[in-house]
Amino acid sequence: MANKFQTQAINDEIMEAMSLKNRYNFLNNNLMAILTPDQFSWLREVERFCMRYEKKNDITHGPEEDVYDWIPDFGKKGYITRAHAFDEVDQSYEQHGAVADMLRYLAIDNFDPQFAMGSGATVLAINPIYWHHEDIPVRLEALKQLVTGEAPGCILITEPERGSDAVHQLTTCEEQDDGSFILNGDKIYNTNAPKSKWAVTYATAEKNNGNKMAQFLVDTDWDGWNCDRVFIPWVPKLYLGREELRDLRVPKEYILGGVGKGREHLFEGLVPERIGIAYGAIAQCWGALEYAAIYTNLREQFNQAILKFQGVGFLLTDLWARTTNVTLGLLKFAESFDEKVEKFGGEDKIPKNIKQAMVASASQFKYHATMLSKDVCYECANLMGGAGLSDNTLTHDYVNISRIQEIVGGSRQIQQYIMSMALRTLFKMSV
Numbered sequence: 001m002a003n004k005f006q007t008q009a010i011n012d013e014i015m016e017a018m019s020l021k022n023r024y025n026f027l028n029n030n031l032m033a034i035l036t037p038d039q040f041s042w043l044r045e046v047e048r049f050c051m052r053y054e055k056k057n058d059i060t061h062g063p064e065e066d067v068y069d070w071i072p073d074f075g076k077k078g079y080i081t082r083a084h085a086f087d088e089v090d091q092s093y094e095q096h097g098a099v100a101d102m103l104r105y106l107a108i109d110n111f112d113p114q115f116a117m118g119s120g121a122t123v124l125a126i127n128p129i130y131w132h133h134e135d136i137p138v139r140l141e142a143l144k145q146l147v148t149g150e151a152p153g154c155i156l157i158t159e160p161e162r163g164s165d166a167v168h169q170l171t172t173c174e175e176q177d178d179g180s181f182i183l184n185g186d187k188i189y190n191t192n193a194p195k196s197k198w199a200v201t202y203a204t205a206e207k208n209n210g211n212k213m214a215q216f217l218v219d220t221d222w223d224g225w226n227c228d229r230v231f232i233p234w235v236p237k238l239y240l241g242r243e244e245l246r247d248l249r250v251p252k253e254y255i256l257g258g259v260g261k262g263r264e265h266l267f268e269g270l271v272p273e274r275i276g277i278a279y280g281a282i283a284q285c286w287g288a289l290e291y292a293a294i295y296t297n298l299r300e301q302f303n304q305a306i307l308k309f310q311g312v313g314f315l316l317t318d319l320w321a322r323t324t325n326v327t328l329g330l331l332k333f334a335e336s337f338d339e340k341v342e343k344f345g346g347e348d349k350i351p352k353n354i355k356q357a358m359v360a361s362a363s364q365f366k367y368h369a370t371m372l373s374k375d376v377c378y379e380c381a382n383l384m385g386g387a388g389l390s391d392n393t394l395t396h397d398y399v400n401i402s403r404i405q406e407i408v409g410g411s412r413q414i415q416q417y418i419m420s421m422a423l424r425t426l427f428k429m430s431v
């Protein structure tokens with residue numbers, strides 16, 4: 001097993017048993033009866049790649065590794081995102097759609113959760129370019145680089161003074177005579193930004209006015225892009241940015257949504273973002289469960305496997321049941337999303353009322369899955385005693401990353417706020 005640690009705390013037999021191969025086996029044995037043969041073989045394809053990749057490159061997941069180094073190799077295989085086939089950038093991935101992307105994420109998160117989260121942030125830049133490239137060559141080129149792992153990307157919504165209140169932005173965009181825009185303002189906590197070639201950013205023609213927002217594609221080599229790293233100790237391998245945009249000129253062909261379109265584009269991006277965070281959260285539950293299930297079956301105290309003590313076994317079954325059930329829910333959501341895309345002839349053709357219902361579902365899943373992963377990851381580590389807290393396994397990564405997901409993509413309270421508005425709409429539709 002390729003694990004980097006300062007001192008080995010876990011015995012050789014258990015360390016070996018917790019290999020990536022065995023952890024995938026545990027996951028697969030759980031999902032075998034649930035997935036269709038096609039879905040299952042796709043999951044296994046990505047898993048096989050990750051296992052070979054870990055071995056071939058002697059990846060230890062130790063603190064010195066740079067997860068950004070792996071992006072080109074995963075990109076070449078089309079493993080940054082499978083939400084679409086990406087024919088427009090000459091990829092034509094056979095396995096694509098919501099289910100394919102969920103399973104891809106599951107395999108990659110089990111390989112390395114921080115790497116998976118970083119790639120997830122690149123996807124947030126991919127989606128708006130995919131929807132709004134309008135066949136303009138510079139946009140297609142950026143899209144291709146992001147999808148194929150040539151360059152990481154990021155999305156700039158959050159500002160130092162505007163977090164949850166994302167529609168009252170202070171970053172301004174001023175239109176010039178030649179149709180370009182000049183951007184001025186500050187952004188913060190943007191995953192991947194210091195490492196990104198491309199950034200999708202929001203600004204407004206009038207401060208605090210959500211109706212005047214616009215959306216831009218920015219090349220981070222341009223003058224006026226100034227970015228420092230914000231260090232988040234729970235994901236020490238990820239580079240988040242704090243940007244000062246100073247007289248940053250965005251040429252006309254890089255405007256993804258003009259003034260008045262930004263807010264709509266922002267909300268359009270939030271549904272897949274929240275579902276993606278839910279995929280990540282449930283993948284982290286599985287990652288932690290895999291370790292805990294193997295460990296508690298092998299670790300002995302008082303002359304027997306600790307799993308056999310009810311305090312351990314029953315807690316683990318509770319975490320396992322809740323994880324399985326939310327996985328089934330997410331899978332159903334992803335399957336019905338793919339069916340709708342097929343039925344209506346494209347994501348953009350799905351009727352508005354169905355899309356509206358998806359906004360509520362995305363918040364429900366994001367809310368539920370991230371809260372669950374916070375519990376499951378912590379409790380799984382707890383069931384492993386000192387071993388779960390040591391640096392010997394990825395368990396500490398799971399505990400740490402699971403504490404972040406409730407904030408990213410809109411906090412728990414914001415999801416509750418969105419859901420309460422959806423409840424009001426449903427009430428009005430029903431009574």
Ligand SMILES: Cc1cc2nc3c(=O)[nH]c(=O)nc-3n(C[C@H](O)[C@H](O)[C@H](O)COP(=O)(O)OP(=O)(O)OC[C@H]3O[C@@H](n4cnc5c(N)ncnc54)[C@H](O)[C@@H]3O)c2cc1C
Nearest residue numbers: 155156157158163164189190191404407408409410411413
């Ligand atoms: C690891 C990480 C990665 C991130 N990646 C990105 C990224 O890639 N791009 C990007 O743009 N942003 C990113 N963010 C920013 C993230 O989306 C924001 O941190 C988040 O939206 C919350 O904003 P805030 O930090 O300003 O908190 P605030 O908005 O100040 O919230 C503070 C507290 O107040 C609560 N609160 C606020 N308003 C309400 C309300 N109306 N009702 C009830 N409670 C409320 C919140 O729930 C929270 O508990 C990232 C953040 C982190 C930590």
